[in-house]
Amino acid sequence: xxxxxxxxxxxxxxxxxxxxxxxxxxxxxxxxxxxxxxxxxxxxxxxxxxxxxxxxxxxxxxxxxxxxxxxxxxxxxxxxxxx
Numbered sequence: 001x002x003x004x005x006x007x008x009x010x011x012x013x014x015x016x017x018x019x020x021x022x023x024x025x026x027x028x029x030x031x032x033x034x035x036x037x038x039x040x041x042x043x044x045x046x047x048x049x050x051x052x053x054x055x056x057x058x059x060x061x062x063x064x065x066x067x068x069x070x071x072x073x074x075x076x077x078x079x080x081x082x083x
Contacts, residue, residue, distance in 0.1 A: 008033065 010017055017032050026032045066074075 020032045
């Protein structure tokens with residue numbers, strides 16, 4: 001796929017991006033932005049894995065289900081008891 005030029009306004013983040021570029025770790029602002037996107041991809045993948053694990057944990061929970069109305073009643077009771 002051919003590279004497509006994209007214009008990005010970084011606003012307050014421009015100074016941080018410039019510091020990363022000045023560090024010598026990156027040879028262009030494009031590399032800085034690509035590194036940021038890779039970090040975002042890793043973060044989203046980690047959150048997705050965490051959510052999948054939590055859902056699986058809930059599905060494997062052996063405790064009996066509670067009807068929704070009862071669950072909200074329990075929450076209301078706990079909330080008013082703590083006031």
